[in-house]
Amino acid sequence: MGAQWKNKHKQDAAASKGRIFTKLAKEIMVAARNGADPDMNAKLRSAIDAAKKASMPKDTLERAIKKGAGLLDGPVNYESVTYEGFAPHQVPVIVECLTDNKNRSAQSIRMLFRKGQLATSGAVSWDFKHLGQIEAVPASDDADMELAAIEAGAQDFEAGEGNEVVFLTEPTDLDAVSKALPEFGYEVHSAKLVYRANNPVELSGDALAEVEAFLDAIDADDDVQNVYVGLAG
Known part of the structure; x- marks a missing residue:
């Protein structure tokens, strides 16, 4: 993740705990489908550690585990989808989504990439x-x-x-x-x-601000879980 955008994002996150908690809860729910015991489920253990680091309330965390394990409110149907493309100025971007509606996610991502370029699988990840x-x-x-x-x-x-x-x-x-x-x-x-x-792009001034705005808009989408960008710090 480009260091400058990452740092800016962390500052923004302090004012938007709700959005962060929602993403963490989804990650916990998906991981808990393979078992509610973190000692036996490495992915769940990692998700719980991340939630604790973000100071997620204990009852929110426990509810997400139970919901993901099917012990509360029926099954969870989130799917993982990855998109690749370029931000403005040909900055490579990988976007990971967790969604209960792949068609909605695809439409949102296409809209968000209008100022950049959505690419095919493998075009960026290599x-x-x-x-x-x-x-x-x-x-x-x-x-x-x-x-x-x-x-x-x-x-x-x-x-x-x-x-x-x-x-x-x-x-x-x-x-x-x-x-x-x-x-x-x-x-x-x-x-x-x-x-x-491997080869992060170096930008400054207006070009950097344009890319940061593009990344912030993607990260704010409800279905987007993680954003990785080839932007030099």
Whole structure:
């Protein structure tokens, strides 16, 4: 995700908790279809961690788990759909949706991409790496990020915001590494699969503002779950 838009998005998120909670609840519901016990369901465990990091109320979290597991209000019928395309100035974008109506989502995405270019599957994703991304903080002063990365099986690591460390993994290693990190002094705050651009585009001024407005509009759509963009920080 382009760092500048990501930071701006985080500031906006502070004023729109409701939208964030809705997206997190959908993720929890979809994950809980494979079981309501986070100890036995890695995807659900990751979704719960993300919800707790965002300070989702406990009753909202528990209701989403029960609803997803079919213990409340009938079954959940969200489907995952991924779209690829370009923002203005040929900035590559991958959009992940969770929707109960694929036709509605497709129509919304087509409308949102009018100022950019909607592309076919594979037209953009080839230029992104699909990785596991773990955000963690040291639990003690003597925690060694390099040692933790090597011992836990991470592929790479980098400094995050504040004292946070971002550990990168192969997609299949995400759960194993997130479980191992606490043994080496790191408290995991989130663990998820992401796309990272290989060749991010550098923009500034009006061009950057135009792309940010485009991305904000996509992210605000109710069916959109995640937006990944090849925009340099």
